[in-house]
Amino acid sequence: MPSDETPDAKIEKLGKSIVMEIKKGENPSFTTSVRTRSNIFYDKKKGYLKLGDAQEERNFLNVAQSKRFMQTIAISAKCHKFVREKLHTTIRGLFYQLKFSLGEDIDENVFSEQSESNPLIEDLEVSLGLKREDLNLNANRKGVLAGNMKILDTFGNEKIEIDCTKQGRSGWAIPSDVDNDIEFVNVKAKYVIVVEKDALWQRLNEDLFWKKENCILITPQGQAARGTRRLIKKLSDQGLPVYVFTDSDAWGWYIYWTIKTGSINLAYIGEDVATPNARFLGVTMSDLDSYEFLNKLTINASEVDIKRAQEMLSYEWINKYKEWKDELERMIKTKKKLEQDALQGPRLTFVGDYIKEKIAKKAYLP
């Protein structure tokens, strides 16, 4: 990466261009992409949600924008400092730094609510072509990994090697930032399996499923955090097939589609976090035909499940697949759903056998 493309240099460039405009007597401004629903598209060719071409200018000399403009510049100054100090914080920490330094200089507490700072950080991410993690702002982290790979984590001036086959019952906790000062080496696995629930991850980890199958075993522990989505994408980019294993219900499907196509909220970094090659392994409503015993282990679908299934039928990136239409319609019709935990019914180790069989038979959904 050329040095003028580092976060440090990019923020400095923004600052210099604003100073230049002020010196020239011009109206200081910067450009960002429109992030409202009207500018979010599903890219059919690439297979993920992303922003369209609509741009907006933020101007200082504009009554409606002046306050926001000043706030954004204050945020970029803080992030510039964090990057140079090589220290990380969160949006909440940033909020308190701004409150601390601006609270007395100006007439009002411009950052009295954190909700004010969040969209401004997104402005900055988009405008600079960086992720907040590059600005040393940690997002919430969640997710655990085990399998035949190593992590080189440059941390506290040391390069720490973490062997993901030697993490025992715990697994390696996936951090917020998996791009800067961290490397994934010796990834010697055949595929990645993403398991919705930590409980099922623990079940499979205890069976050393990742060792026997030579795969990377990940749980996002529910909806995947930014760091986990990014990591899955990076492993996919290395050529590993990615299989997602969730409940057969609205929440499980949502987790899958978020990993695969990205989400509306993160469309502005869609390319970085979406894994269009991901496949849905199960559990599926059609498993009820292949695995007889599951029929007595279904539970009732909730109103939310059914409403959400109906919504999903309207998404072009879902309803183009007959298999998915069948799945969704079957739940709506039967008002039943199936949890991944149910696979433990006959015996605890059946979970792994199910995964192996589905992969061997290529019985997954697009």
Next chain:
Amino acid sequence: MPSDETPDAKIEKLGKSIVMEIKKGENPSFTTSVRTRSNIFYDKKKGYLKLGDAQEERNFLNVAQSKRFMQTIAISAKCHKFVREKLHTTIRGLFYQLKFSLGEDIDENVFSEQSESNPLIEDLEVSLGLKREDLNLNANRKGVLAGNMKILDTFGNEKIEIDCTKQGRSGWAIPSDVDNDIEFVNVKAKYVIVVEKDALWQRLNEDLFWKKENCILITPQGQAARGTRRLIKKLSDQGLPVYVFTDSDAWGWYIYWTIKTGSINLAYIGEDVATPNARFLGVTMSDLDSYEFLNKLTINASEVDIKRAQEMLSYEWINKYKEWKDELERMIKTKKKLEQDALQGPRLTFVGDYIKEKIAKKAYLP
């Protein structure tokens, strides 16, 4: 531990005593402690919430209890199997095993809702004098640790050594069960600091606070899970002082008091999970007197915060301390609260300095 005290032996003993009663033509029964509010007490001498002496008998030949009795026996049979197989699952996995094996043999789905199985497992835990973790039932896990100690995790027929100074940005993820097949060795630290928020834990971890201060740095990531509470208790039993560092609000205080005195829900294992020696480091309302800058970083207390503070004033184990009465009354009066994140206001590294100073000055609350 003598062999007749293993979970395996204890469950078997229960089973045998029931078979014996049946053979004698007696009414099969077992005894458990009453777990309703009326039998939960604060033990003044020991400093935690525990069950009183009231006992209940569960009988098979009792119209009101017959179904529950049968369910409890079915659960103990399943747990016995899990323990012998050396395989773990969760209550949800157990529920599906029961649904699988009882669903056809009997006329109705006795375990159609998981909420039915939970109190029965508690019955069994209390009756056998074991924790669910000893019955190979994993509870939710949450929490992360860094510091000068090692873990010996017997996992997959291997003894895996995990060095908690070599976990980089991630830390070691605290498991559900920290008693069986796991040891904590070479704990070479002066104290334990428990940090409410993962974000602040990451801040301190990045500063290598645990290394510089020679402490064990733990975050429960919010309310502490069973495994994390148990681990804190075990470290306290080794003679390490435990300091808890949370927000100064209802949620933060709740986290502290749950670690210190246990909770009503877990009173039945109070002795195992409560750490009466824990001290409350901050942030406190009285920090507003010692750290001038914090006054501009307070935020508004919510209705819930104030209502909860009023409730806490009525608890004998809290209102016996003048310092705590002052804290609670100050929030109620000013309707302001303070977050631990606010310590990042002047500079990101101030968080660690604050902790060091509070400990040095012994400026913590009981």
